[in-house]
Amino acid sequence: MQKFDAFPDFAEVTPTGRISAALHGWRAKCLQRLVRLDLPVPRTVALPATAVRAIAAGHVVDCATLLAIFGDAPLVSVRPSPANPDWGGPATILNVGLNAARHAALAKLHGQPAADALYLRFVQSYATHVARLDPDMFDSREASPESIRDALRKYEHEMEEPFPEDPARQLSEVLRSMARAWEGTSARLLRQAKGAPADAALGLVVQSMAQGIAGGISGSGVIQFVDPVSGHPQITGRYLGQSQGRDALKRTEALYLTRDLRGPSLEDIAPQIFADLVAYGSACRARLREEMQIEFTIEDGRLSVLDAVRVQRSSRAGLRIAVALADDHVITRDEAVMRVEPRALSELLHHQVDPRGPRDVFARGIAASPGAAAGALVFSSAAAQSFASRGEPCILVRRETAPEDIRGMHSAVGVLTERGGVTSHAAVIARGLGVPCVVGASGLRLDSKDKKLTAADGRIFREGDRITLDGTAGEALAGEAAMLPPALDENFRKLLHWADQARDIGIRANADTPADAELARRFEAEGIGLCRTEHMFFDEDRLVVMREMIFADTPQDRAAALDRLLPMQRADFVQLFEIMRGKPVCIRLFDPPLHEFLPQSREGLRDLAEALDKPLSDVTRRAEALAEFNPMLGMRGVRLGVVLPEIYNMQAQAIFEATVEVGRRGDPVVPEIMIPLVSARREVELVKTRIDAVAATVRNHSGQAFDYRLGVMVETPRAALRAGEIAQHSAFLSFGTNDLTQMTYGLSRDDAGRFMNTYVQQGVFPEDPFHTLDVDGVGELLLIGADRGRRTRADLVVSICGEHGGNPESIAFCRKAGFDYVSCSPFRVPLARLAAAHLAITDRRESGVT
């Protein structure tokens, strides 16, 4: 490292120089790494952020001394070097030091056209970026002595002084203009939008020019060694003779690098240089432990490496690269796990429309977010939320989306808009959510008021109609198309197994149906954390029996209806236990209010009255009697279980008989039974007594012993507060954070849509608490509940289930609180496995254990 008297903070980039990413920026640091690898990096000096800030504040630099380091009459480039490459920075300036004398010398060295091109380019770039003159005045593309003179004249006229001839003066002005540009308001806002802190600083890098516009084989290009979409090894890049900087990427006449049928390549023209580049790439990968894109220049047959940046990549490629690096022992498996962002996984999990199936396309637009989904058509965010709250997948169609639609988009499985392009609000948000999206489907006529969508071919679709959205193809299909499951390849599985080895909190899936359970198994969940049994009663044939049960006049009639439901329930559980064999299955007893099973419409009631052979007035009166002011806070969950014990008894019998049946065919099943909506110890005691009795009966009848575990779903604040006594009768507590959030805030998820956006925008709530666990309020109840429960019973199994379960933030919270597992929807299981591994590895790293 060489210090400069004139400005002692300058540091030459040498293998041993004290260059730090924080002070000199990522580019300076990266260049030092390349220098250490003995790559042919032109001489480079790094200006630290402190110096750049001083320059912006008016400090004048002795650039003559600085330039002296680059030898006699040098040309240099100046590039931005912020701490993080994502934060942007002012444009690179090339060829600083060029003036009339140097122009003449270059003409002698490389010929007049090359010298003219370089000089004109420098004057243009200095005038527009440093002197900030109107670019239109300097747009001449043909380099010639005349165009150069014209540009110099214009400069002098506008600036009322001649173009600076002194290289030191030029460099000083370039540094000052770049330092000041960084401080500008729009630059600040832009980088803050990318996550830069308010005090983000800029370093600068001054580098000796390697001249791609010169004699012999001269030119510039970029090269990388993996495919940015698939992540597979493949040399890609562009090279352009007689070019500078990143020209090769912009111009169609650029060459491919590898030998290729399409025309001449760098490999053809300069096989040794090509071989060197490949070797450099290899060195970078091995020593920088990353797939890098290398920017290079060839000056008269001599190769220079100007810069190297991490290869841009898709989520899929990122995963492939990380796994390959670990397989090649370049990085550890933990490191590979850490390199893949959990949220990036969701992209890999998408369904696709089966290409072999029929496609009834009714609208075409722009493929804005990949994947496919089928659901009921809805015309408003409110409707989307309402469908979602009932567990019905839906596809939101809007003219275009606005921020107030975000909650609706969260609730929908797909988004279709009539307007907008690939960067429209709908497209950006849908990609962020991993939700399939088609935008700009302009043939449609949308009538939101009447909830009517008219396709170009005249077909009319209404709310609730089933459609399929193919976000990969950019098409909307009528009906529910056949789907292909997402491609979960070897790399995906390998990385997640490594994650499993690292993590220290369990991950289960919420699965209500055999299909869900298959998914849970496929995503290698460690069991089912929440199986909601009420969904099992919405099948057409079961609904009829269910309604008979509800309208039963006597306990005998009710028991008779339940007797008919019993074999169906038993079959459900047999299937679940078979699919999940060897893994725990936690079954939540019946939860929703009974009125959810009744028809809403007058016609539905009339049909029901006929089916039940009762007078319509009777049916209507009893349906009215079952209606509730606040169903969320009504006669549901364990309250039903206490007041109408026949329902839980039937469910317990079905569970135990399935346990016996499946257990006979293999390893014993140990079902977990969970009681919903508990608020008092005695509720648990009562239900437990009855279920124990059912278990004894089934053991007697079957002559087969089995175990089961009974636990409580903690959804009311009171259950959390009283967890100490509730745990007396519970083997486990699982926090249902959906309902717990509703009750802790006194806020119905179904009704919050109307003001949640305002609330989040005004910062009343930092986040929507139904999306991101409210650590301060709900979180405290989780901690209280877990703590009190475990004081009563040290081996109490504690977990959360519900929407929050799969969020990295919630997993972090639960892990810190010592929870045994989190349970989330099957599609979030991979994300959760990876996020949990990140947390464990980060912890181990921070505590020095590796």
Add this chain to the structure above:
Amino acid sequence: MQKFDAFPDFAEVTPTGRISAALHGWRAKCLQRLVRLDLPVPRTVALPATAVRAIAAGHVVDCATLLAIFGDAPLVSVRPSPANPDWGGPATILNVGLNAARHAALAKLHGQPAADALYLRFVQSYATHVARLDPDMFDSREASPESIRDALRKYEHEMEEPFPEDPARQLSEVLRSMARAWEGTSARLLRQAKGAPADAALGLVVQSMAQGIAGGISGSGVIQFVDPVSGHPQITGRYLGQSQGRDALKRTEALYLTRDLRGPSLEDIAPQIFADLVAYGSACRARLREEMQIEFTIEDGRLSVLDAVRVQRSSRAGLRIAVALADDHVITRDEAVMRVEPRALSELLHHQVDPRGPRDVFARGIAASPGAAAGALVFSSAAAQSFASRGEPCILVRRETAPEDIRGMHSAVGVLTERGGVTSHAAVIARGLGVPCVVGASGLRLDSKDKKLTAADGRIFREGDRITLDGTAGEALAGEAAMLPPALDENFRKLLHWADQARDIGIRANADTPADAELARRFEAEGIGLCRTEHMFFDEDRLVVMREMIFADTPQDRAAALDRLLPMQRADFVQLFEIMRGKPVCIRLFDPPLHEFLPQSREGLRDLAEALDKPLSDVTRRAEALAEFNPMLGMRGVRLGVVLPEIYNMQAQAIFEATVEVGRRGDPVVPEIMIPLVSARREVELVKTRIDAVAATVRNHSGQAFDYRLGVMVETPRAALRAGEIAQHSAFLSFGTNDLTQMTYGLSRDDAGRFMNTYVQQGVFPEDPFHTLDVDGVGELLLIGADRGRRTRADLVVSICGEHGGNPESIAFCRKAGFDYVSCSPFRVPLARLAAAHLAITDRRESGVT
């Protein structure tokens, strides 16, 4: 005290004997007190509970030795003496010791008829109570040698042994039968229903007979010195010559005691004895510090006092007696306060159905709000208002009430509903209004359309029919029953002032209207703790403007509607501040969801559309859009305040302008403004900023300075948990325990009725938590909230408001937690003042401070 060898636990009742109420029972203890007062009590021996228990277990007593204490050939009575007189006990047996020989001796002494009467009576009573023979066999009323012989023969026939002649044997059997009767199941259940513990024990008292059936002036009677209904000093009682025990109370030929126009009195017959009785009464009052009823017997002109019991009394008399005793310095004021049960006060605040009148009950339900009222039956709020406007009292009957019935409930003198429980809308509002209310009168069939009410017995009532509602008993009576007026006399006020001197927690009233405030003032509440402003918008004229506000298309239109509401609101507050002058008034900002202000029926919507001059479809659609799945957890409270700031701004302006106006006419007003349904600190911050701005504007415009205090109603569990940060912007926290209970349990008060009875009966909840504060769950949130709030701000004022506020249990809880005050409905203020005094006095007594 004299001990008996035969049974060492016997204790003669002497002034210094070791007699304890716990061991020997209240009667033994009371008799000892009378002995100490030198009253002529016949010789008495007390058997402790231990002895009685041993007798019941089969221990045989040496009754010869016991009888010896009463002299030669004595006659004795045996009476029960449990620890508490309310616990009942076996029937007294008189004349034990009578046999053929003694019969003959008595005939010589007092004449044959007297001797026959006594003997027959003893044989009858022994046969039925001791030998437990059929009373019908021994019902002969005419005493004669023949009827005696007949009774003895029947006894011998049934028992297969002669009637016992040996007095010791008789006494032994009497003791055994009484000891065993106490252990019987029905006796145990009866006394436990009166609050006796499971191990309640019985003492017995054996007393020498003073013989009221004898020669000369002989007879028996009772005397007391206050009227049992009014509590006023007045000698009442009955005397019957030639009688025993309490005969005088049963027989119409008994004499009054004082000189009376109706006929001869004891005072006429035996003026000295009467004077002695009056002196004894005086001594009892002064020394036993209680109004006693004295049971006496005169045997041949010699007065004996057999017993004395606390005078049975109405609530009203109890209060009058306590105050009089304190005024006479017989007891302290604190003692007077302690002698009146808080719950007894509520009887005094309401009309009551005169218990002496006939009761034609046609419906029974839950006694939801005490008091009685008679009026015309009406089936709708409109009819109630129309009756009220004609000055005709009416009783509103509804299936159940909704917010839109409030005006009808205001107009009615009583409310009867077919559905609902003790915490239903009707019950809560009626208690708040102090209107008698019966809910859940489930035998009724109500046909509102045809204005017809069919009772369970088939009787039909129609609009205008006169009925009486007994909210204390939970009954509806046909016709107008006779009534007793409420009693808020001098004694009532005096006692409560003494209570105020003793208590150490504040009592405020919940009052929404000037009428409520007048009541609060009348019941001497220390201020208004909760003024719900939404009730102010249900008046016909305001409702119209309110609906215009809700349907406003632009913020300007909304502001215009609110501008019209402003002067009405201001006038409300001016009235309240005037009435409550000098006392704090805590105003809760607008709380309910807007849809509560819309008509429910299609006709109502049609009228509204016409009034607003909008298409019906528009009005219907917007009404639908405002509907909520769970209104309790929806867009209400501070959520409205944040999203539609105009409403709170208008209210704040009205409050401040009223503050200025009333302040100009007298002492400055310092209004308290309370924000409902808070769940996050930032909500408070936002509203506070806006209200501060409104205050500044009003100060500017009026040129008058004023102060106000802003606080938070803690109704969500989260607000309690986050009270620490919420208190940063709050001068006070008031816990709204109604909503807090709903949210802590996840239980809607409106929907809980369907299973609350089952829950309480099965002991799932020990009490209805909407009735009795759930100390374990909701209570913990109160403690957490108060503690965290006060850590932030030591001078934070903490209170509760809502239904629980007036319950003695809640007051005890809040007082222990150091709350500043409780606020309850005006009608509960007296009860709360008294209950709070009880707590403070009890505490001081227990800690030895008096």
